[in-house]
Amino acid sequence: xxxxxxxxxxxxxxxxxxxxxxxxxxxxxxxxxxxxxxxxxxxxxxxxxxxxxxxxxxxxxxxxxxxxxxxxxxxxxxxxxxxxxxxxxxxxxxxxxxxxxxxxxxxxxxxxxxxxxxxxxxxxxxxxxxxxxxxxxxxxxxxxxxxxxxxxxxxxxxxxxxxxxxxxxxxxxxxxxxxxxxxxxxxxxxxxxxxxxxxxxxxxxxxxxxxxxxxxxxxxxxxxxxxxxxxxxxxxxxxxxxxx
Amino acid sequence: xxxxxxxxxxxxxxxxxxxxxxxxxxxxxxxxxxxxxxxxxxxxxxxxxxxxxxxxxxxxxxxxxxxxxxxxxxxxxxxxxxxxxxxxxxxxxxxxxxxxxxxxxxxxxxxxxxxxxxxxxxxxxxxxxxxxxxxxxxxxxxxxxxxxxxxxxxxxxxxxxxxxxxxxxxxxxxxxxxxxxxxxxxxxxxxxxxxxxxxxxxxxxxxxxxxxxxxxxxxxxxxxxxxxxxxxxxxxxxxxxxxxxxxxxxxxxxxxxxxxxxxxxxxxxxxxxxxxxxxxxxxxxxxxxxxxxxxxxxxxxxxxxxxxxxxxxxxxxxxxxxxxxxxxxxxxxxxxxxxxxxxxxxxxxxxxxxxxxxxxxxxxxxxxxxxxxxxxxxxxxxxxxxxxxxxxxxxxxxxxxxxxxxxxxxxxxxxxxxxxxxxxxxxxxxxxxxxxxxxxxxxxxxxxxxxxxxxxxxxxxxxxxxxxxxxxxxxxxxxxxxxxxxxxxxxxxxxxxxxxxxxxxxxxxxxxxxxxxxxxxxxxxxxxxxxxxxxxxxxxxxxxxxxxxxxxxxxxxxxxxxxxxxxxxxxxxx
Amino acid sequence: xxxxxxxxxxxxxxxxxxxxxxxxxxxxxxxxxxxxxxxxxxxxxxxxxxxxxxxxxxxxxxxxxxxxxxxxxxxxxxxxxxxxxxxxxxxxxxxxxxxxxxxxxxxxxxxxxxxxxxxxxxxxxxxxxxxxxxxxxxxxxxxxxxxxx
Numbered sequence: 001x002x003x004x005x006x007x008x009x010x011x012x013x014x015x016x017x018x019x020x021x022x023x024x025x026x027x028x029x030x031x032x033x034x035x036x037x038x039x040x041x042x043x044x045x046x047x048x049x050x051x052x053x054x055x056x057x058x059x060x061x062x063x064x065x066x067x068x069x070x071x072x073x074x075x076x077x078x079x080x081x082x083x084x085x086x087x088x089x090x091x092x093x094x095x096x097x098x099x100x101x102x103x104x105x106x107x108x109x110x111x112x113x114x115x116x117x118x119x120x121x122x123x124x125x126x127x128x129x130x131x132x133x134x135x136x137x138x139x140x141x142x143x144x145x146x147x148x149x150x151x152x153x154x155x156x157x158x159x160x161x162x163x164x165x166x167x168x169x170x171x172x173x174x175x176x177x178x179x180x181x182x183x184x185x186x187x188x189x190x191x192x193x194x195x196x197x198x199x200x201x202x203x204x205x206x207x208x209x210x211x212x213x214x215x216x217x218x219x220x221x222x223x224x225x226x227x228x229x230x231x232x233x234x235x236x237x238x239x240x241x242x243x244x
Numbered sequence: 245x246x247x248x249x250x251x252x253x254x255x256x257x258x259x260x261x262x263x264x265x266x267x268x269x270x271x272x273x274x275x276x277x278x279x280x281x282x283x284x285x286x287x288x289x290x291x292x293x294x295x296x297x298x299x300x301x302x303x304x305x306x307x308x309x310x311x312x313x314x315x316x317x318x319x320x321x322x323x324x325x326x327x328x329x330x331x332x333x334x335x336x337x338x339x340x341x342x343x344x345x346x347x348x349x350x351x352x353x354x355x356x357x358x359x360x361x362x363x364x365x366x367x368x369x370x371x372x373x374x375x376x377x378x379x380x381x382x383x384x385x386x387x388x389x390x391x392x393x394x395x396x397x398x399x400x401x402x403x404x405x406x407x408x409x410x411x412x413x414x415x416x417x418x419x420x421x422x423x424x425x426x427x428x429x430x431x432x433x434x435x436x437x438x439x440x441x442x443x444x445x446x447x448x449x450x451x452x453x454x455x456x457x458x459x460x461x462x463x464x465x466x467x468x469x470x471x472x473x474x475x476x477x478x479x480x481x482x483x484x485x486x487x488x489x490x491x492x493x494x495x496x497x498x499x500x501x502x503x504x505x506x507x508x509x510x511x512x513x514x515x516x517x518x519x520x521x522x523x524x525x526x527x528x529x530x531x532x533x534x535x536x537x538x539x540x541x542x543x544x545x546x547x548x549x550x551x552x553x554x555x556x557x558x559x560x561x562x563x564x565x566x567x568x569x570x571x572x573x574x575x576x577x578x579x580x581x582x583x584x585x586x587x588x589x590x591x592x593x594x595x596x597x598x599x600x601x602x603x604x605x606x607x608x609x610x611x612x613x614x615x616x617x618x619x620x621x622x623x624x625x626x627x628x629x630x631x632x633x634x635x636x637x638x639x640x641x642x643x644x645x646x647x648x649x650x651x652x653x654x655x656x657x658x659x660x661x662x663x664x665x666x667x668x669x670x671x672x673x674x675x676x677x678x679x680x681x682x683x684x685x686x687x688x689x690x691x692x693x694x695x696x697x698x699x700x701x702x703x704x705x706x707x708x709x710x711x712x713x714x715x716x717x718x719x720x721x722x723x724x725x726x727x728x729x730x731x732x733x734x735x736x737x738x739x740x741x742x743x744x745x746x747x748x749x750x751x752x753x754x755x756x757x758x759x760x761x762x763x764x765x766x767x768x769x770x771x772x773x774x775x776x777x778x779x780x781x782x783x784x785x786x787x788x789x790x791x792x793x794x795x796x797x798x799x800x801x802x803x804x805x806x807x808x809x810x811x812x813x814x815x816x817x818x
Numbered sequence: 819x820x821x822x823x824x825x826x827x828x829x830x831x832x833x834x835x836x837x838x839x840x841x842x843x844x845x846x847x848x849x850x851x852x853x854x855x856x857x858x859x860x861x862x863x864x865x866x867x868x869x870x871x872x873x874x875x876x877x878x879x880x881x882x883x884x885x886x887x888x889x890x891x892x893x894x895x896x897x898x899x900x901x902x903x904x905x906x907x908x909x910x911x912x913x914x915x916x917x918x919x920x921x922x923x924x925x926x927x928x929x930x931x932x933x934x935x936x937x938x939x940x941x942x943x944x945x946x947x948x949x950x951x952x953x954x955x956x957x958x959x960x961x962x963x964x965x966x967x
Contacts, residue, residue, distance in 0.1 A: 024775075025360035025444065033847045034908065035363045035443040041911040042435035042469050045918035050473035052922045053481065053507050057492055059926050060503055060933040078871065085867050093860040096851060096901040103842060103850045143491035143498070173498040179490035183481065213846040220848065227902045231894045237867075238886035242874035442910070470921050502936065506929045557921065561932070570935030573928070 434468025460525025523660025535602025623651030644704025755800030
C-alpha cells in the first residue's frame with residue numbers, strides 16, 4: 001500500500017503493471033476512485049434521510065407547540081452555537097484543503113490540514129460538552145425529567161416573561177423540546193466523533209505516505225462525509241438556537 | 245491475485261471445473277474473512293434459509309394453536325402473542341427483506357454484468373456480519389423469553405413501562421438494536437449494488453442490455469438506500485424513548501404515537517417493494533428462459549420496477565387509515581395507493597405476453613414462476629380492495645388483510661426466492677437437484693399457499709380479527725383448513741431442504757448452462773471460477789436465446805460456433 | 819497481465835483535469851480547488867452565519883423561520899457545490915443529492931401536513947377524558963400498565 005508515487009509512476013509507464021492500490025475487480029484507479037465516490041454519495045443520501053426523522057419530529061412538535069418552542073429556545077446560548085458553527089465551518093475548509101493537498105501530493109500540507117480538521121472537531125465537542133453539562137446541571141433535559149427552577153431561568157426569558165413559572169413550562173411539555181434538542185445534537189455529535197476517528201485513521205495513513213494524486217479516495221470521501229456533518233449543523237444552528 | 249486467470253478456450257467447453265470458488269481455498273477461516281461475493285452470497289443463503297425455517301416454525305406453531313376454538317391448544321395466550329411477534333419480525337426483517345437481494349442478488353449481480361466482484365467487497369462482507377449480528381440478537385430474544393408487541397413495535401406497547409416483565413424490557417432493547425443493525429446491513433447492500441451496476445458494467449453493455457433481474461435489484465437498492473435510514477432512526481429513537489422516556493413517541497410523556505407510525509411506514513411500506521421487486525426480477529428471468537422467448541416489453545418491465553419503487557414512497561399512509569391519521573391525508577393516500585396497481589399490472593401483462601406462443605418448459609423454477617403470477621395477482625388485486633378507505637375500515641386488522649399481505653409478501657417472495665434458488669442452484673453449487681422432487685415440491689407450495697390463505701380471505705370478510713389466540717365456533721372450519729394448508733407448505737419446504745442438501749452430495753454434476761438461459765452468468769462454469777469467468781464473457785442481450793444450442797443432458801446448452809468465433813450475439817441489438 | 823474487462827470512460831480523466839484555473843499534477847484524478855476559492859467559500863459562509871444571527875434578532879413573525887431556513891439552504895448549497903465539488907463532479911452524484919433532498923422534503927412536508935390536521939383530535943380527547951398516565955414528575959416509568967387503548 002505504501003508505494004511511493006514516483007516509483008509507481010515509472011513502473012506504470014515502463015510496464016503495463018497494475019498499481020498496488022488497485023483492487024482486482026477494477027481496471028483503472030480512476031474507475032476505482034469514481035466507484036468509491038459514487039458509493040459515498042449514496043451513503044450521504046442515506047445520511048440525509050437518517051437525520052430526516054429528527055427534522056420531521058422537530059417540525060411536527062414545533063408546528064403544533066409554537067409557544068413552548070419559543071420559551072424553550074431561551075435556554076440555549078446562541079453565542080456558543082454560533083461559535084460552534086464557525087469552528088465547524090473552519091474544519092470544513094481544512095477538510096476541503098486536505099483533499100487539495102492530497103491531489104497535489106503536498107504531504108506536509110496534508111498532515112497539517114488533517115490535524116487541523118481533527119482539532120476543530122475536538123473544539124466543537126468541547127463546546128458541546130460545556131453546553132450539555134450546563135443544561136443537565138440546571139435540569140433542562142428531556143421528557144418528564146425536565147424541571148428548571150426559577151432562579152436558573154435565563155435572563156432574557158425572565159425579563160420578557162416575568163410571570164412564567166417553572167410549573168407552566170413543565171406542563172407545556174418543554175421536555176419534548178429538549179428531547180429533540182438532545183437527540184438532534186447528540187446524533188450529530190456521534191457523527192462528529194466518528195469523523196474524528198476517521199481523521200485519526202487518515203492521519204496515520206498519510207504519515208505512511210499512502211496517498212497520491214491517483215489514490216486519495218479515502219481523503220476525498222471522508223471529507224465529503226465531514227461536509228455533510230457540517231451541512232446538518234448549518235440547519236441545526238438556526239432551528240434550535242435562533243428561531244424560537 | 246489477478247494473475248490467476250488462465251487463458252483457456254471458450255468457457256463453454258470446460259464442462260466440470262476441478263478448481264472453483266468453493267474449493268479455491270479451504271478452511272472455515274477462509275470463508276469467514278472472504279471478500280468473494282459468491283462465498284458471501286452462499287453464507288447469506290445459509291443464514292437467510294435458517295431465518296426462513298425459524299420464521300416458518302413459528303408459523304406452524306401459530307396455525308396449530310388455531311386448530312380449535314379454545315384457549316391453550318398448545319400455547320398460552322401470552323405465548324401466542326410472542327409467537328406471532330417472532331414469526332412476523334423474523335420473517336420480515338431476517339428473511340423477506342434481505343432474502344433475494346443478499347443471497348441470489350449478491351451471487352448473480354456481478355456475474356450478470358461479467359464483473360469479478362461487487363464494487364465494494366469489504367462493505368459486502370461487513371453487511372453480512374451485520375446481518376448475522378441481527379440474527380443472533382433475534383435468537384437471543386427467543387432464548388430470553390420472547391417479545392409480544394407485534395412485529396411493528398408500535399408505541400406505547402413497545403416502550404418504557406408498558407412492558408411489565410424485565411425480560412420483555414430487555415428483549416425490546418435487543419429488538420430495536422437488531423432491526424437497526426439489519427437496516428444498515430440492507431443499506432450497505434443497496435449502495436453496493438447501485439455502485440456496481442453503474443461502474444462495473446462492461447462498456448458494451450448499456451443499462452437496457454442488463455437482465456431485468458438487475459433492473460429490479462436497482463429499484464430495490466434505491467429503496468434500500470433512501471428508505472431504510474428512516475426506520476433506523478425511528479427504532480433508534482424508540483430505543484431512547486424506551487430507556488429514558490424522552491416523550492417523542494410515548495403519549496404518556498407527551499409524545500405522539502401517530503408520528504411513530506408515520507416514520508415506521510415511511511420505511512416499511514417501501515420495504516414491501518424491497519421484498520417483492522427482487523422476486524419480480526427473478527420472475528422476469530424465469531418466464532423468459534423457460535418460454536425460450538425474448539421477454540415481452542423489456543423497457544416497460546424495467547421502468548415499471550423504478551415506478552413501483554418511486555410510488556412506493558408516497559403511499560405509506562394506507563397502513564394508518566384507522567390509526568388517527570387525518571381524513572384528508574387518508575383520502576390522498578388512498579388515491580395514491582391505486583397508482584401502485586399500474587406498474588404492477590404492466591409487469592404481469594408483460595409476463596403473460598412473454599408466455600404467449602413460447603416453448604414453455606415446466607421445469608421446477610417455471611412452476612414457481614407461474615405460481616408467482618397467480619399468487620401475486622390475487623395478492624395485488626385484493627390490495628386494491630384495501631386501498632379504498634371505506635373497505636379498509638371494515639376489513640382493517642382482519643384475516644382479509646393477513647391473507648392479502650401474505651399473498652404478496654410471502655406468496656410472491658417465497659415463490660420468487662425458491663424459483664431463483666432452483667434456477668441458479670446448478671450455477672451456485674455445480675449440482676443438479678432432483679427435478680421430479682423439485683416439481684412435486686413446487687406444486688405443493690402452490691397448493692399449500694392457496695389452501696392456507698383462501699379460507700383466511702373469507703374468514704376475514706366475516707369478521708375474524710387478526711392476532712387473536714381464540715375465535716368463535718363459526719370460524720372453526722376456515723381455521724382448520726388453513727392449518728392443513730400451512731402443514732402442506734411446511735412439508736414442501738422440508739422436502740426442498742432434503743433434496744437440495746442431498747443434491748450437494750449425490751446430485752448430478754451440472755453443466756455450465758442447463759437451462760439455455762442467455763444472461764452472462766451462464767457463460768461461466770458451474771460452479772464459477774474464483775474470478776467468476778475463465779475469460780471475458782461475450783456480451784450479448786440477456787434474452788438472446790438464439791445464441792445457445794442444446795447438446796445433451798450432460799453438457800446442457802453451449803454457445804453456437806458462430807457466436808464464439810465472432811464474439812458477437814446473433815441477434816442484432818434492438 | 820491483461821485487463822479483460824472494459825473500463826468506463828477513461829477519457830474523463832483528461833477531460834476533467836484540464837480546467838482553466840487549476841494547477842493539478844499530470845494525471846490527477848478529479849477537480850483540484852484553488853486555495854483562493856476555498857478561502858472565499860469560507861468567508862461567504864461566515865458572512866452568512868453572521869447574517870443569520872443578525873436576522874434572528876429582528877422580530878419578523880413567521881418570516882423569521884423562512885429567513886433562517888433560506889440562509890441555511892444557501893449555506894448548505896455553497897458547501898455542497900464548492901467544498902463537496904458537486905459543481906465539478908459527475909452529474910449523477912448531483913442527482914443523488916438532489917433526490918435525497920426531495921425525499922427529505924416530501925417526508926417532512928407530508929407528515930407535518932397530516933400532524934397539524936389531527937391535533938384537534940388530541941385536544942378534544944384531552945378535554946373530554948381524564949388522562950391517567952403516570953404523573954409527569956415521576957420519572958420511574960414503570961407504573962403505566964395500560965398500554966394504549
